[in-house]
């Protein structure tokens with residue numbers, strides 16, 4: 423179940439369109455769970471590991487910075 427927030431009136435709703443303002447709502451993400459940050463971290467780790475496997479020199483450069 424997704425919760426959306428209307429950017430116009432600021433109310434939370436389960437609709438993708440605010441039934442009050444009739445504007446598209448944005449998916450509300452509670453600050454306590456930041457799924458985007460968590461997955462972003464894993465993406466960066468995966469990218470780093472991939473680069474390290476393919477290019478040892480690149481790994482050294484990243485660490486020395």
Ligand SMILES: [Zn+2]
Pocket residue numbers: 428429430431432433440441442443444
């Ligand atoms: Zn609204």
